[in-house]
Amino acid sequence: MTDTHHKESFWRKYIFSIDHKVIGIQYGIMSLLFLLLGFGLMLVMRWQLAYPDQPLPLLGWRLSPDMYNSFGAMHGTIMIFLGVVPVITGAFGNYLVPLQVGACDMAFPKLNMASFWCYFVGGIVMLSGFLLPGGAASSGWTSYPPLSVVATTGQTVWLIGMVFLITSSLLGSSNIIVTIVQLRAPGLTWMRLPFFIWAQFVTAFLLLLAFPPLEAAAIFQLMDRLAGTSFFMPSGLIVGGAATDWAGGGSPLLWQHLFWFLAHPEVYVLILPALGTVGEIIANNTRRPLWGYKSLVYSVIFLGFMSFIVWAHHMFLTGMGQTMSMFFSVTTMIISVPSVVILSCLFISLWGGSIRFNTPMLFALSFLPMFGLGGLTGLPLGLPLSDIALHDTYYVISHFHYVVAPGTIFAIFAGIYYWFPKVTGKKLNEVLGKTHFLFSFIFMNGIFFPMLIQGLAGVSRRLADGGQSYAHAQHVIHYNEFMSMSAWLLGLAQLPFILNIILTLIKKKDKVADPNPWNSTTLEWACPSPPIGHGNFEKEPVVYRGPYEYSVPGHKTDFSPQSEKLGEK
Amino acid sequence: MEIPYNEELRPDTGLYNAKLGIWLFLASEVMLFGGLFSAYIMLRLSDPNWASYGQDALNVPLATLNTTVLITSSITMVMSWVSLKLNDVKKYKLYMGLTLLCSFGFLIIKYIEYSSKFSHGLFPSTNNFLAVYFVLTGLHMLHVIGGIVVNGYFFGPGLKMWNTEPERFTNRIEVAGLYWHFVDLVWIFLFPALYLL
Numbered sequence: 001m002t003d004t005h006h007k008e009s010f011w012r013k014y015i016f017s018i019d020h021k022v023i024g025i026q027y028g029i030m031s032l033l034f035l036l037l038g039f040g041l042m043l044v045m046r047w048q049l050a051y052p053d054q055p056l057p058l059l060g061w062r063l064s065p066d067m068y069n070s071f072g073a074m075h076g077t078i079m080i081f082l083g084v085v086p087v088i089t090g091a092f093g094n095y096l097v098p099l100q101v102g103a104c105d106m107a108f109p110k111l112n113m114a115s116f117w118c119y120f121v122g123g124i125v126m127l128s129g130f131l132l133p134g135g136a137a138s139s140g141w142t143s144y145p146p147l148s149v150v151a152t153t154g155q156t157v158w159l160i161g162m163v164f165l166i167t168s169s170l171l172g173s174s175n176i177i178v179t180i181v182q183l184r185a186p187g188l189t190w191m192r193l194p195f196f197i198w199a200q201f202v203t204a205f206l207l208l209l210a211f212p213p214l215e216a217a218a219i220f221q222l223m224d225r226l227a228g229t230s231f232f233m234p235s236g237l238i239v240g241g242a243a244t245d246w247a248g249g250g251s252p253l254l255w256q257h258l259f260w261f262l263a264h265p266e267v268y269v270l271i272l273p274a275l276g277t278v279g280e281i282i283a284n285n286t287r288r289p290l291w292g293y294k295s296l297v298y299s300v301i302f303l304g305f306m307s308f309i310v311w312a313h314h315m316f317l318t319g320m321g322q323t324m325s326m327f328f329s330v331t332t333m334i335i336s337v338p339s340v341v342i343l344s345c346l347f348i349s350l351w352g353g354s355i356r357f358n359t360p361m362l363f364a365l366s367f368l369p370m371f372g373l374g375g376l377t378g379l380p381l382g383l384p385l386s387d388i389a390l391h392d393t394y395y396v397i398s399h400f401h402y403v404v405a406p407g408t409i410f411a412i413f414a415g416i417y418y419w420f421p422k423v424t425g426k427k428l429n430e431v432l433g434k435t436h437f438l439f440s441f442i443f444m445n446g447i448f449f450p451m452l453i454q455g456l457a458g459v460s461r462r463l464a465d466g467g468q469s470y471a472h473a474q475h476v477i478h479y480n481e482f483m484s485m486s487a488w489l490l491g492l493a494q495l496p497f498i499l500n501i502i503l504t505l506i507k508k509k510d511k512v513a514d515p516n517p518w519n520s521t522t523l524e525w526a527c528p529s530p531p532i533g534h535g536n537f538e539k540e541p542v543v544y545r546g547p548y549e550y551s552v553p554g555h556k557t558d559f560s561p562q563s564e565k566l567g568e569k
Numbered sequence: 570m571e572i573p574y575n576e577e578l579r580p581d582t583g584l585y586n587a588k589l590g591i592w593l594f595l596a597s598e599v600m601l602f603g604g605l606f607s608a609y610i611m612l613r614l615s616d617p618n619w620a621s622y623g624q625d626a627l628n629v630p631l632a633t634l635n636t637t638v639l640i641t642s643s644i645t646m647v648m649s650w651v652s653l654k655l656n657d658v659k660k661y662k663l664y665m666g667l668t669l670l671c672s673f674g675f676l677i678i679k680y681i682e683y684s685s686k687f688s689h690g691l692f693p694s695t696n697n698f699l700a701v702y703f704v705l706t707g708l709h710m711l712h713v714i715g716g717i718v719v720n721g722y723f724f725g726p727g728l729k730m731w732n733t734e735p736e737r738f739t740n741r742i743e744v745a746g747l748y749w750h751f752v753d754l755v756w757i758f759l760f761p762a763l764y765l766l
Binding site: 213 | 571572573574579582584585586587589590593594596597598600601602603604605608611612615616618619692693694695696697700704708
């Protein structure tokens with residue numbers, strides 16, 4: 001497998017590239033920018049929560065309640081559909097899956113390019129909502145009808161953008177599955193796959209099978225808005241004191257079922273690749289095999305299956321009936337078992353290892369308790385009785401942010417620090433990295449822990465003034481200012497990260513000549529850093545052993561790469 | 570650089586890449602139509618006025634004819650693939666041409682049905698049965714149009730691959746055929762669910 005050195009035009013090489021590495025980087029840059037934008041919206045909203053109705057500093061304008069709604073809806077949408085999922089499946093998946101299975105590219109390079117450009121167009125279409133009269137979508141990232149059907153044009157744009165994003169994820173996920181099934185290097189049997197690959201594999205199935213019902217729902221909602229159908233519009237609906245034109249007979253609950261049928265598996269799309277990333281980094285930095293590899297794999301597969309039958313635990317408040325609530329509450333309790341198995345395996349992996357506390361490892365280590373906190377606070381939400389009290393409070397906000405923000409996003413940071421040398425051939429600076437870690441860790445908790453307290457006190461989420469006007473909120477309302485300060489400081493804490501990337505990229509001589517700076521075993525480190533243009537590997541890799549053979553007794557180094565022949569010492 | 574298993578089968582999975590790819594795509598299509606059908610079921614069961622929505626306005630004979638046309642096109646689609654396996658490009662062109670003809674026939678009959686509904690003042694916004702009818706058959710029709718685009722390409726400009734990589738071209742027809750059978754199958758579910766039940 002040698003590089004065919006024909007000259008490619010600039011457009012083919014960097015813009016409409018069909019090389020999985022370039023597409024991965026494109027995904028990475030775009031989605032990190034989206035993450036920053038979604039975070040920026042929240043920083044503005046936090047001003048409104050801390051100091052209601054006061055003009056924003058520097059900008060001078062006041063965030064109206066309508067704009068607050070719009071910012072909130074777009075914060076959720078951008079963070080999930082345009083930020084976290086594209087980083088973790090689009091960027092990490094695209095760049096690393098072919099490398100870790102020893103393939104020269106994804107199975108369908110052109111579809112891969114189409115996937116990125118669908119994502120790009122979807123993102124732009126969705127953002128264009130901000131320019132419309134009436135502003136961007138404002139019905140929450142969940143877009144519950146009938147509110148979303150009578151909302152301003154921003155919602156139409158949101159739905160069209162969504163259809164593009166669904167198409168993008170369909171192309172991307174089927175590509176990842178085919179790559180893993182068909183392009184594994186010789187000798188790379190299923191039980192020799194790195195845990196990261198297993199996580200990506202299950203995630204791709206979730207994206208493939210859970211998104212289409214949302215596409216159906218998006219089409220229905222578009223029809224309700226544009227063609228006047230009543231899929232989600234009940235009979236006798238009064239809006240603003242006047243009867244509406246819809247014929248009625250539809251069901252708003254139908255949207256919630258179709259939406260959560262996607263959106264619950266989507267939670268596992270957010271978390272599984274993060275667990276995979278953390279698993280890789282923990283094995284590498286404890287210098288010992290992952291504890292319970294097989295139980296990790298089976299748990300991930302079981303999680304994937306179960307995630308399709310828990311969706312209605314988001315709907316206990318809708319009055320859908322005891323039987324339904326009972327069923328979904330039981331499945332929700334069951335799904336927590338494999339999650340605990342995975343987390344326990346990762347914790348036990350630390351025991352007896354000689355841990356290297358570098359930046360990726362620090363992020364990965366702090367992922368464990370943060371994700372644990374997110375998971376444990378989820379248990380009361382899985383039981384209808386306690387959920388009714390907690391569901392519409394800040395408790396829920398805190399719960400899922402603990403899973404996604406100091407959970408998945410920390411795993412993303414860990415992954416970026418860990419694989420940066422593979423992508424660029426240069427290691428990120430450790431001092432800046434550790435600064436980034438320390439302050440991010442403190443301020444993340446500064447934002448989300450007080451929310452648990454507020455939520456237990458019954459402070460309602462979704463209020464543009466943060467609940468100022470409620471008597472029961474008065475003794476916890478002062479946390480709003482503290483949380484906002486933490487959020488802004490968290491923003492500042494990202495500066496070392498951005499600075500680190502820029503400084504490392506412009507420094508010329510910092511090349512690590514070693515393609516394997518972390519002394520890792522998996523296949524992505526068996527090719528040069530960065531991997532060669534088309535084809536990745538200098539010669540086709542052959543796999544002789546499992547993914548995590550660290551500290552094998554009698555071996556001359558403390559790691560035995562998968563591509564190293566048996567018996568070679 | 571050559572991506573392996575584009576035309577030859579991978580020994581341990583017994584598949585070439587595109588075949589696995591199309592099955593995954595069809596799995597996601599099953600979920601799409603699954604979502605649409607379950608929405609139909611839920612709306613129908615929860616609406617006490619459903620019986621008054623005029624399901625009998627639909628034209629059953631025309632839809633039966635359309636079912637026959639679509640099933641015929643599926644048969645000719647298989648025949649065109651078999652012809653390639655037998656190295657007979659002439660027959661391939663004949664059968665692929667017939668497939669395309671049937672697909673256009675389906676669209677024309679559908680057009681007649683739609684326009685007669687519109688002329689009677691029956692629109693998607695009229696009631697939820699018509700909304701379901703138009704959205705489900707409309708999405709199916711988009712799939713038919715997609716199939717025409719793909720098959721039309723293999724009938725016309727795409728055929729030149731036969732001269733350079735006949736094996737791969739045959740695979741492409743097989744994959745396009747799998748998609749086409751799926752479109753046919755969706756109609757076989759739509760027809761009784763909307764017109765008869």
